Amino acid sequence: MLRSMSFLVLSCFSALVFAKQPIAIVIHGGAGTINKSQLTEAQEQAYHATLKHAVDTGYAVLERGGSSVDAVTEAVLIMENSPLFNAGKGAVYTYDEGHELDASIMRGDNLMAGAASGLTHIKNPVLLARAVMERSEHVMLSGAGAEQFAKEQGLELVDNSYFDTEFRYEALKKAKQSMQKLPHQAQNYRLKAPWQPEWNMGTVGAVAIDRSGLLTAATSTGGMTAKRYGRIGDAPIIGAGNFADNASCAVSATGHGEFFIRYRVASDICARVKYQGISAAKAADQVIQQELAKVGGTGGVILIDHKGQISWSFNTEGMYRAKRTEGGVAVTEIFKDSPSLP
């Protein structure tokens, strides 16, 4: 009796000590005014299929014992290479009809981070952000210097026209029509109408936790349609569009970047978790549904907390998103109240 009791205690103890962190991954492909009437059945299916492919690819990395850094990189790469999203191929147009891309990545154990902004020739900005984190002394590189570093690191460079897509060009034309000339401002600087979330829809991001408990977040974007003057959004700004801290949570954001920078969205959510002890889901709702919504900041976040719990929050009509947890299948969703597609 005594022997079986001690065996039981010992097995419970070793189960606790050697228990592995359940793996989990969540991704987004941007938030905005997404309603069914804007998407054909074929487009909707294409989004679901690409989200599933990306989340499954990231999950497979975690399942074979890989790190969350590799998992988020692989998931983001698939979305950067798809023309469906505003990141890599399919990035939105600047006012001058080119493309300028931003990306970042952060790991939650040592808070190392890498970011790159204003990129015009880097096929996969997430790879450059990661190279900055792992192979440079810096956190953020921009423009020509960032591209020189990318060349030295052997990353693939492309002509700026590689990022072109017809439907993003149409979005640029519409955005330009909504701009007005203000007397004391640079020409066409301000918008006549309120900012339209579909003009920057499609940023991508991934957050994962691996078996060691390491949280990593990555975000990649073409930014905002018709942006000018070297505008940089929140995606490459650590603490705004991307953040990871094993002591609280990891977050990737999408939305109207100017608000996400001013309200330092990603780090604010994690700080609430860390210092107020509230759940990541509640912290995200406080920031996205209350703080941002009341000032007109549109967008959303995906996150995983230090225990591996996935959540998301957005104040737009939809957010392209997918998740997969230990032993489960991929769940992909687009609209606010849409049924999940396993």
Ligand code: ASP
């Ligand atoms: N947050 C990105 C930016 O402002 C755009 C987006 O998420 O759609 O650059």
